[in-house]
Amino acid sequence: xxxxxxxxxxxxxxxxxxxxxxxxxxxxxxxxxxxxxxxxxxxxxxxxxxxxxxxxxxxxxxxxxxxxxxxxxxxxxxxxxxxxxxxxxxxxxxxxxxxxxxxxxxxxxxxxxxxxxxxxxxxxxxxxxxxxxxxxxxxxxxxxxxxxxxxxxxxxxxxxxxxxxxxxxxxxxxxxxxxxxxxxxxxxxxxxxxxxxxxxxxxxxxxxxxxxxxxxxxxxxxxxxxxxxxxxxxxxxxxxxxxxxxxxxxxxxxxxxxxxxxxxxxxxxxxxxxxxxxxxxxxxxxxxxxxxxxxxxxxxxxx
Numbered sequence: 001x002x003x004x005x006x007x008x009x010x011x012x013x014x015x016x017x018x019x020x021x022x023x024x025x026x027x028x029x030x031x032x033x034x035x036x037x038x039x040x041x042x043x044x045x046x047x048x049x050x051x052x053x054x055x056x057x058x059x060x061x062x063x064x065x066x067x068x069x070x071x072x073x074x075x076x077x078x079x080x081x082x083x084x085x086x087x088x089x090x091x092x093x094x095x096x097x098x099x100x101x102x103x104x105x106x107x108x109x110x111x112x113x114x115x116x117x118x119x120x121x122x123x124x125x126x127x128x129x130x131x132x133x134x135x136x137x138x139x140x141x142x143x144x145x146x147x148x149x150x151x152x153x154x155x156x157x158x159x160x161x162x163x164x165x166x167x168x169x170x171x172x173x174x175x176x177x178x179x180x181x182x183x184x185x186x187x188x189x190x191x192x193x194x195x196x197x198x199x200x201x202x203x204x205x206x207x208x209x210x211x212x213x214x215x216x217x218x219x220x221x222x223x224x225x226x227x228x229x230x231x232x233x234x235x236x237x238x239x240x241x242x243x244x245x246x247x248x249x250x251x252x253x254x255x256x257x258x259x260x261x262x263x264x265x266x267x268x269x270x271x272x273x274x275x276x277x278x279x280x281x282x283x284x285x286x287x288x289x290x291x292x293x294x295x296x297x298x299x300x301x302x303x
Contacts, residue, residue, distance in 0.1 A: 009167075017223075022167075023174040028216040028223075032166045041105040043157040043165070048094055051151055054277045056139045059087040063096035086137035093131035094154060100124040101158065128155040140281070142273055149279040175280040177212050180271050182285060184208040186292045187267050194299065196245060197260045203238045207268065210234040211275040231275070238268050256299055263295050 006012075010021040011029060019026040033039040052060045061069050069092040073085040101124050104114045114121060135151035149172060156165050187204050191197040214231040217224050242261055248254050270288050274281055 020170060022170040023178070025174040025177050027170050027173050027177075028221075030166075030218060030221075032162050035162050037105045037108050039162070040157060041101060043162075044098055044101060044154050047153040047157050048098055051094070051154060052091070054141060054147065054150060056087065056141055056143070058084075059091040059138065061088045061092035061095065063092060063099040066092040066096045083137045086134050087139070090131045090134035090138055090151070093127045093134070097124050097127035097131065097158070098154070100127070125159060128158050131155065140273065140277065140284075142269070142284075144273070144281065144284040144287075147277055147279055147281065150277050169278075172279045173215055176215055176274045176278055179274050179280050179282075179285045180208055180211055180215075183267055183270055183274075183288060186289050187263070190263065190292045190296050191260075194260070196257055197264070199244070200238070200241045200264055203234075203241055204264070204267065207231075207234040207238050208271060211271050215275045215278055235268060235272065238264065259295055259298065263291060266291060 005024060006021045008022050012019055012021070012026065014026055018029045020029040021027075033043070066089075069085070069089040073082065073089045076082040076085045100120055104118075104120055104124070107114055132152050132155045135148045138147075138151050140147050153165075156168065160168075184204060188201050191201050210227075210231040211234075213227050217227045241264065245257055245261070248257070266288055270281070270284055273284065
């Protein structure tokens with residue numbers, strides 16, 4: 001069957017902004033930076049900060065503590081604690097790799113050429129690879145699931161052509177937008193005809209729209225000063241909807257309201273997580289869709 005969608009990588013001006021098409025979505029386009037060590041350094045720094053920002057706390061281990069982190073990981077026997085030690089080791093490996101790469105860039109700025117087969121460059125790559133392998137132990141800050149794709153981005157910024165890195169970025173944004181749409185469509189389906197929660201649908205749809213705009217904007221873009229306030233205020237409107245719900249002494253009705261509030265809260269949080277991480281979260285999305293189906297099974301027949 002022929003698809004009417006443009007080919008991936010197609011450019012088009014939409015609403016006065018240049019967009020690029022990937023996997024069903026038009027996404028705000030940013031030019032790929034020139035392939036220099038300095039630009040790679042900035043990308044690695046930015047992506048490493050973002051990885052730590054969206055993952056569990058306590059794992060941003062300084063690079064100079066790598067040996068301590070490794071020893072603690074190797075000695076720990078309790079599986080739950082060992083996972084956390086592994087995440088801390090992954091953080092130390094990332095920071096050690098970044099420290100080495102920063103030193104290489106500083107040397108280049110002073111006119112010292114460092115070849116790709118140089119011991120420093122090889123060791124830097126090895127640290128990034130090991131951090132990537134341990135990424136499966138690292139959880140999103142919500143505790144919901146690991147987000148290996150986000151954790152792997154600094155390594156890709158080190159090892160992949162920048163064009164390939166940016167193509168991967170657009171694909172992940174498209175996948176995240178698709179997850180946001182799936183979450184939103186399921187909420188709309190669950191609440192249509194619901195006497196208490198159907199009025200929430202426009203607020204959730206508006207938040208979904210704002211989240212998909214926020215997900216495509218980089219912090220250096222002037223559009224952030226329009227997009228971010230829209231994103232935050234749209235979420236606040238969803239959160240304030242709870243105040244409009246009635247209180248009742250009817251136990252069955254109150255149970256209905258309580259479960260609906262949990263669904264709105266969980267859906268809003270998941271959209272927030274997806275928009276922030278900019279990578280798909282398949283486990284969390286699947287679990288939320290199941291939560292919606294349980295809500296439907298409990299209340300759809302009683303509407």
